[in-house]
Amino acid sequence: xxxxxxxxxxxxxxxxxxxxxxxxxxxxxxxxxxxxxxxxxxxxxxxxxxxxxxxxxxxxxxxxxxxxxxxxxxxxxxxxxxxxxxxxxxxxxxxxxxxxxxxxxxxxxxxxxxxxxxxxxxxxxxxxxxxxxxxxxxxxxxxxxxxxxxxxxxxxxxxxxxxxxxxxxxxxxxxxxxxxxxxxxxxxxxxxxxxxxxxxxxxxxxxxxxxxxxxxxxxxxxxxxxxxxxxxxxxxxxxxxxxxxxxxxxxxxxxxxxxxxxxxxxxxxxxxxxxxxxxxxxxxxxxxxxxxxxxxxxxxxxxxxxxxxxxxxxxxxxxxxxxxxxxxxxxxxxxxxxxxxxxxxxxxxxxxxxxxxxxxxxxxxxxxxxxxxxxxxxxxxxxxxxxxxxxxxxxxxxxxxxxxxxxxxxxxxxxxxxxxxxxxxxxxxxxxxxxxxxxxxxxxxxxxxxxxxxxxxxxxxxxxxxxxxx
Amino acid sequence: xxxxxxxxxxxxxxxxxxxxxxxxxxxxxxxxxxxxxxxxxxxxxxxxxxxxxxxxxxxxxxxxxxxxxxxxxxxxxxxxxxxxxxxxxxxxxxxxxxxxxxxxxxxxxxxxxxxxxxxxxxxxxxxxxxxxxxxxxxxxxxxxxxxxxxxxxxxxxxxxxxxxxxxxxxxxxxxxxxxxxxxxxxxxxxxxxxxxxxxxxxxxxxxxxxxxxxxxxxxxxxxxxxxxxxxxxxxxxxxxxxxxxxxxxxxxxxxxxxxxxxxxxxxxxxxxxxxxxxxxxxxxxxxxxxxxxxxxxxxxxxxxxxxxxxxxxxxxxxxxxxxxxxxxxxxxxxxxxxxxxxxxxxxxxxxxxxxxxxxxxxxxxxxxxxxxxxxxxxxxxxxxxxxxxxxxxxxxxxxxxxxxxxxxxxxxxxxxxxxxxxxxxxxxxxxxxxxxxxxxxxxxxxxxxxxxxxxxxxxxxxxxxxxxxx
Numbered sequence: 001x002x003x004x005x006x007x008x009x010x011x012x013x014x015x016x017x018x019x020x021x022x023x024x025x026x027x028x029x030x031x032x033x034x035x036x037x038x039x040x041x042x043x044x045x046x047x048x049x050x051x052x053x054x055x056x057x058x059x060x061x062x063x064x065x066x067x068x069x070x071x072x073x074x075x076x077x078x079x080x081x082x083x084x085x086x087x088x089x090x091x092x093x094x095x096x097x098x099x100x101x102x103x104x105x106x107x108x109x110x111x112x113x114x115x116x117x118x119x120x121x122x123x124x125x126x127x128x129x130x131x132x133x134x135x136x137x138x139x140x141x142x143x144x145x146x147x148x149x150x151x152x153x154x155x156x157x158x159x160x161x162x163x164x165x166x167x168x169x170x171x172x173x174x175x176x177x178x179x180x181x182x183x184x185x186x187x188x189x190x191x192x193x194x195x196x197x198x199x200x201x202x203x204x205x206x207x208x209x210x211x212x213x214x215x216x217x218x219x220x221x222x223x224x225x226x227x228x229x230x231x232x233x234x235x236x237x238x239x240x241x242x243x244x245x246x247x248x249x250x251x252x253x254x255x256x257x258x259x260x261x262x263x264x265x266x267x268x269x270x271x272x273x274x275x276x277x278x279x280x281x282x283x284x285x286x287x288x289x290x291x292x293x294x295x296x297x298x299x300x301x302x303x304x305x306x307x308x309x310x311x312x313x314x315x316x317x318x319x320x321x322x323x324x325x326x327x328x329x330x331x332x333x334x335x336x337x338x339x340x341x342x343x344x345x346x347x348x349x350x351x352x353x354x355x356x357x358x359x360x361x362x363x364x365x366x367x368x369x370x371x372x373x374x375x376x377x378x379x380x381x382x383x384x385x386x387x388x389x390x391x392x393x394x395x396x397x398x399x400x401x402x403x404x405x406x407x408x409x410x411x412x413x414x415x416x417x418x419x420x421x422x423x424x425x426x427x428x429x430x431x432x433x434x435x436x437x438x439x440x441x442x443x444x445x446x447x448x449x450x451x452x453x454x455x456x457x458x459x460x461x462x463x464x465x466x467x468x469x470x
Numbered sequence: 471x472x473x474x475x476x477x478x479x480x481x482x483x484x485x486x487x488x489x490x491x492x493x494x495x496x497x498x499x500x501x502x503x504x505x506x507x508x509x510x511x512x513x514x515x516x517x518x519x520x521x522x523x524x525x526x527x528x529x530x531x532x533x534x535x536x537x538x539x540x541x542x543x544x545x546x547x548x549x550x551x552x553x554x555x556x557x558x559x560x561x562x563x564x565x566x567x568x569x570x571x572x573x574x575x576x577x578x579x580x581x582x583x584x585x586x587x588x589x590x591x592x593x594x595x596x597x598x599x600x601x602x603x604x605x606x607x608x609x610x611x612x613x614x615x616x617x618x619x620x621x622x623x624x625x626x627x628x629x630x631x632x633x634x635x636x637x638x639x640x641x642x643x644x645x646x647x648x649x650x651x652x653x654x655x656x657x658x659x660x661x662x663x664x665x666x667x668x669x670x671x672x673x674x675x676x677x678x679x680x681x682x683x684x685x686x687x688x689x690x691x692x693x694x695x696x697x698x699x700x701x702x703x704x705x706x707x708x709x710x711x712x713x714x715x716x717x718x719x720x721x722x723x724x725x726x727x728x729x730x731x732x733x734x735x736x737x738x739x740x741x742x743x744x745x746x747x748x749x750x751x752x753x754x755x756x757x758x759x760x761x762x763x764x765x766x767x768x769x770x771x772x773x774x775x776x777x778x779x780x781x782x783x784x785x786x787x788x789x790x791x792x793x794x795x796x797x798x799x800x801x802x803x804x805x806x807x808x809x810x811x812x813x814x815x816x817x818x819x820x821x822x823x824x825x826x827x828x829x830x831x832x833x834x835x836x837x838x839x840x841x842x843x844x845x846x847x848x849x850x851x852x853x854x855x856x857x858x859x860x861x862x863x864x865x866x867x868x869x870x871x872x873x874x875x876x877x878x879x880x881x882x883x884x885x886x887x888x889x890x891x892x893x894x895x896x897x898x899x900x901x902x903x904x905x906x907x908x909x910x911x912x913x914x915x916x917x918x919x920x921x922x923x924x925x926x927x928x929x930x931x932x933x934x935x936x937x938x939x940x
Contacts, residue, residue: 106711107824151660162658164667165635180915185822187854188632189893190621190671191900191908192938193920197634197667201660218718241576248688248761249719291718293772295765302763352655354577384657423659430661438661445650449927450663456926457919468662 060177073146079431114145151201229280254383343399350426366412530647543616549901584615621671699750724853820896836882
C-alpha cells in the first residue's frame with residue numbers, strides 16, 4: 001500500500017497500455033463522484049482494462065503488491081460500494097469490456113460483458129424482438145457488471161425477478177487473478193455449489209465480474225396500464241391480491257405512490273398537469289403485460305369488482321403509449337423530485353408483502369415522533385414488499401440540522417422493519433454506507449458465514465475491502 | 471471416529487431421547503437402502519432429532535467428537551448423497567421435523583420444516599387454494615430438506631423454476647451447531663452474500679437444513695394438455711419455440727418422449743392401451759396452464775399452424791382430467807419402465823435448449839459405437855434443455871456384462887455434453903456417485919472455490935464428507 005503513486009501509474013500503464021490509467025485529478029472525477037454525494041475520497045488510480053486477460057493481469061499485480069481494487073461499472077450505486085473508502089484503492093473500471101458476445105432471442109439468452117450499459121442490453125434484446133426485463137432509473141449509465149454485483153431490482157421484479165434470477169451464468173476474475181469460467185446458458189446444472197448466485201450481489205468483494213449470460217423473454221404484445229386511487233396502503237394491498245388473482249404472471253408492475261409525491265411533481269414543474277384521475281391520498285400504478293394469444297381488457301374487467309368492493313373510487317387507464325409513459329413518469333421521478341423540496345432521508349426496505357400497510361403506518365408515526373413535521377414519501381414496489389421509505393424535511397427547516405438528525409429517523413424506521421422481520425436494504429446493497437447497520441441487524445451466524453467466505457475467497461483482502469463487511 | 475458403537479448409541483440417546491437412535495441392523499435398512507441399489511454401506515447409527523435444538527445438540531456433539539454426519543430427508547436421492555460412504559457416519563434423519571409452521575396463500579408463501587414430505591406440502595398448499603409447483607417422481611417420500619439440498623427440478627421448471635427459485639429463505643444448523651436464522655418471506659433482500667442459494671444444492675455438505683420458506687402460486691383455473699407426434703428432436707425444438715411464443719409463461723410443461731419408451735410401457739402392461747394419437751418416432755407432452763381471466767383454447771389454436779408447417783402430423787388433446795392423467799402417466803413411468811427391459815445406463819444431462827437435437831443425435835450415435843445394439847431412451851424436459859439420456863441393454867445381452875461397460879457409455883455421452891458446454895448433472899446432483907466425474911469435467915477454478923468454501927464453513931469435515939467434493 002506504500003507504492004509511490006507515480007510508479008504505480010507506470011506499472012498499470014505497463015500492464016494495460018498508455019491511456020488505460022487515470023491519476024487523481026479532474027479526469028478521475030467521474031469515477032469517484034457518486035450519485036448520493038456522500039463519499040469524496042480519491043483513488044490512487046483508475047485502471048481501464050480492455051480485455052478479460054488485462055483484468056487478470058491487473059489482479060495478479062494487485063495481489064502481489066497487496067493493492068486493494070474496487071471493481072466499478074457505471075458508478076451509479078447508491079451505497080458507495082463502487083467508490084474509494086481508504087483512498088489506497090485502485091478503481092478497476094470495466095467500461096471498456098463492453099461487447100455483447102452473443103444473443104439468441106428464440107432460446108432466450110444473451111451474453112454481455114460487464115461494461116455493457118444496461119440500456120444497450122435492452123436495445124440489443126429489442127432488436128431481436130425480445131426483452132431483458134430489468135428496468136431501473138439509472139439504466140442509461142448503469143453497467144451489467146454493477147447491476148449484477150449489486151443484484152439490482154427495479155419495477156418488474158414482481159414478474160421477472162431480480163438481477164440474480166435474470167442471470168444464467170457469470171464469468172469472473174478471482175482474487176488471485178484466475179478466471180472462473182461460469183458462463184453458461186443452462187437452465188439446470190446441479191454440479192456443485194451455486195457460485196453464480198454467491199458472486200451476484202457480493203458487490204465486488206469476492207471476484208470481479210467480467211461477463212454474464214442473461215435471460216431474455218418474449219416482448220409483450222400489449223400493455224394495459226392504470227393509476228388507481230386508493231384510500232391507503234391497506235386498500236392497495238387488498239387491490240394487489242385481487243389483481244394477482246386475476247392476472248397471475250401477467251401482472252408485471254404494482255407500484256404505490258402517495259399524493260404528496262404527485263404534489264411535489266406538480267409544484268416543481270416535473271409534470272405539466274396532474275395525470276391522476278382525481279385527488280386521492282394514495283395511488284397505485286399497475287400494469288398487465290399480454291402475450292400474442294392472450295385475451296386483453298382484463299385490467300378494466302378486474303377493476304370493476306374492486307370499485308364495487310370500495311377499494312378504489314377512481315382510476316385512469318392509459319389510452320395510448322404516450323399516456324402510458326406519462327403515468328410511468330410520475331413513478332419514475334418520485335425519488336428525484338425530493339431533492340427539489342430540501343433535504344431528504346431515504347430508506348430502501350422490504351417486508352413481507354402482507355406487512356406493508358403496518359410498515360408504512362408505524363414507520364410514518366415513528367418518524368414523526370423523531371422529527372415533528374417530517375414529510376413522509378413512502379413509495380415503490382408494493383408487489384415485492386419493497387418500499388422506498390423516504391422523508392422530506394419539515395417545511396422551513398434547516399437542511400443541515402435536519403440531516404444531522406438522520407440517525408434518529410433511520411433508527412425509527414429500521415426498528416419497525418426489523419420487528420416485522422424485514423430487510424434494511426432491499427435493492428441497493430450495503431456498500432460502505434450500511435456496513436455498520438448490517439453488523440447491528442444481521443443474524444450473527446450469517447455474518448460469520450459471510451466473513452468465512454470472504455476470507456476463503458479473498459484471503460489478502462484485495463477485492464473491495466471494507467465494503468459489505470467492515 | 472473410534473468411539474465404540476454402543477457408547478455412541480448411548481450418547482445419542484442421551485441427547486435425543488430413547489427411541490431416537492437406530493443401530494445397524496434391520497431397522498436401519500430403510501435409511502441406507504437407496505433407490506439405485508448401488509450403495510450398501512451401513513452407518514454407525516441413525517439419529518432422529520425431533521426439534522431444531524436437538525439437531526444443534528447433535529451437531530455440537532459430533533463436532534466435538536469429529537463424527538461425520540449425513541443429513542437425510544426421504545432417502546430418495548439418485549446419486550448416493552444421503553447414504554454412507556465410509557461407514558463411520560451417523561445419519562441425521564430429519565423426518566421428525568415435519569411441521570408446516572405457517573402458510574399464507576394470498577401473499578404466496580409457506581414455511582415448512584425439513585422433514586415435511588413433498589406431497590404433504592402440495593396438499594397443504596392446495597387446501598389453501600394455492601400450489602407449490604415442484605413435482606417429481608418421488609414426491610410421495612421425498613422431503614423438503616432433501617428437495618432443497620439437491621435443488622430438485624421436475625416437470626414444471628420451465629414455468630416455475632427449480633427448488634432454488636421456489637425458496638425464499640432457509641433455516642440451517644452450521645457445522646459448529648449454531649443456527650443460521652435465514653427464514654424469511656422477503657422478495658428482495660440485498661444485505662450481504664446469498665447464503666440461501668449457497669446452502670440450497672450443497673447436498674448437506676455446508677449445513678443441515680431444518681426449515682424453509684417456500685413460494686406458493688395461484689392454482690391454475692384450467693389446463694390444456696396434449697401429446698403431439700413429431701418426427702424427431704429438431705421438430706420438437708421448433709414446436710417448442712412456437713408454443714413458447716404463443717403461450718409465454720402459460721406454457722408449463724414441454725416433455726420429449728421416444729416411441730421406444732411408449733412401446734415398453736405397452737409391452738410391460740404399464741399402460742393398458744396406447745394413449746398416443748398414432749405411431750410416431752417421437753412425441754412431445756405439452757401443457758398450458760390458465761388463470762381465471764385467461765382465454766382458453768390457445769393450445770389447439772397454436773397447434774394448427776404447426777400442423778401446416780409440417781412440424782407434426784397428429785396429436786391427442788386431453789378431453790378430461792382422467793385423460794390428462796393418462797397422458798402424464800406415460801411420461802411419469804418412462805424411467806421406471808426401463809427396469810423391466812433388463813439393465814439400463816442413465817444420464818441426467820443439460821445443454822442449451824437449442825442444442826438438444828444435436829445432443830440426442832450425437833449421443834445416440836456415440837453410444838451405439840460404444841455398445842452396438844444398445845437401445846436409447848432419451849426423454850424429459852426439452853423445454854429446459856434437460857434430457858434423461860437413458861439406455862436399455864441390447865436385446866438378449868447379459869445385464870452384468872452390459873453394466874460392466876457402463877463407463878464407455880458415460881464417456882461417450884459426456885463427451886458430447888461437454889463439447890456442447892453442457893452439464894453432466896442437471897437435476898440429481900453429485901452425491902458420491904459423480905465426485906470423480908466432477909473433478910474431471912468441472913472448471914478447476916470453480917472446484918477450488920468450492921473447496922475453499924467447504925473448508926471455510928466446515929473446517930473439521932463433519933458434514934457429509936466425501937460427497938460433492940471427494
